[in-house]
Amino acid sequence: MDEGSQGRLCCLDNNHTHFILVDDGTHGCYGVEIPLRTRLEKFISEQTMQRGGTAIKIPIVCVVLEGGPGTLDTIYSSMCNNTPCVIVEGSGRVADIIAQVANLSSSKITINLIKEKLQNLFSESYDSFTEAQIIMWTKKIQDIVRMGSLLTILREQKAGDQGMDVAILQALLKASHNADHNGQENWDHQLKLAVSWNRSDIAETQIFTKDWTWKPSDLYPSLTLSLIEDKPSFVRLFLERGVSLAEYLTWDTLTELYNNTDPSSLIHSKLEREATVEGSKEVVVSTIELHHVSHVLQDLLGDLTEPLYRDAKRKQRTLGHVNIK
Incomplete structure (x- = not known):
């Protein structure tokens, strides 16, 4: 320079x-x-x-x-x-x-x-x-x-109570709420912002209002985001608003969740190793499948568990045999 x-x-x-x-x-x-x-x-x-x-x-x-x-x-x-x-x-x-x-x-x-x-x-x-x-x-x-x-x-x-982070979120919600298009896409955007800020209180008071009717399935994308980003208050809020885990947790959804685990977590490192071992000896990690999860659980629990998820070659990809509560 x-x-x-x-x-x-x-x-x-x-x-x-x-x-x-x-x-x-x-x-x-x-x-x-x-x-x-x-x-x-x-x-x-x-x-x-x-x-x-x-x-x-x-x-x-x-x-x-x-x-x-x-x-x-x-x-x-x-x-x-x-x-x-x-x-x-x-x-x-x-x-x-x-x-x-x-x-x-x-x-x-x-x-x-x-x-x-x-x-x-x-x-x-x-x-x-x-x-x-x-x-x-x-x-x-x-x-x-x-x-x-x-x-x-x-x-x-109000600066001490509200904070800059909340002021920025409020500004985004205010602008989005008054946008020309105020349909499902707009409300989804507002909810995803609230999840990103981890403000379930704001979602409850300013997004889940009488201005828009939410079906349980409308909450699935934000529930996925909440699970991946470890936002339990939002998971609790979505369950209270009628989301059924038995309907939400499809084979593909669960696969998506396991592919987005925290890179620093034990389960992530074990799943990554399992997927790599099965794929090749190179340092190329394939997509994590549910049978990889089953192998890791067996490795951790030994003889105390039977295979939870069947092999990926099965054509019928459902979770009907898994007890989800």
Whole structure:
């Protein structure tokens, strides 16, 4: 790295695991990367992740702490592309201006009001702002407040109780709940988000409402996700809502679950070894089948058990002979 040509160095936030730095190649012009970044965020939000045969769209949220005019442009651009925003009240400047006017109607968000807020929160740089800039910023703030379904304010008095993680989940649920398409796919998406956050309380109060009727089979994908990710509170919730394990646990479902066990677990290492031994001596692990599970159980329990699952060559793949309670 040519450090001689670099500007002032800054430390990256250690609360994040990865960073994507966006640059369109333009020199000497502030904020030109915002449209490119917004398009990238839009593209990412349309992709899906697969876990245990269950797909979930990648959630994208714009989190705003403090910020200046460039941050206002970022918020506006993100929300125009249907990306929900979480504004942290008390962090300063633009974040505080939006937090303070978020509950007002757009007609009450006047140029004079924004001028007053700017003077209070941008005292050192206020004199450099032109009338045209203030008018433009006022219009953008009005539009941001109008898009209320995409705007979530993390209030100072609630920050300790709610937490940033819950605020982000609430923002995603709020945006999804107010989306144009509010059918089964949308409700499934909300439930998968709640499972990912491990918030069964939010699922119970905000997703399992009178607004949508859930059949037990509708819960199968999220139940699979809950079992794979070890979310017992959700498993309990789904059972309370009528899911029958005898109907849910088909041969294919159980195979899927065993193929997604925790890589660090004993059962995973034994199943992986069993599948590899049967397939070949190479380090290529084949798909884990239920007869592999049966062999591992016999290995662990010895003569105390008979084969639980028949060989994979059997054509009729049912669990009728297994007692599931």
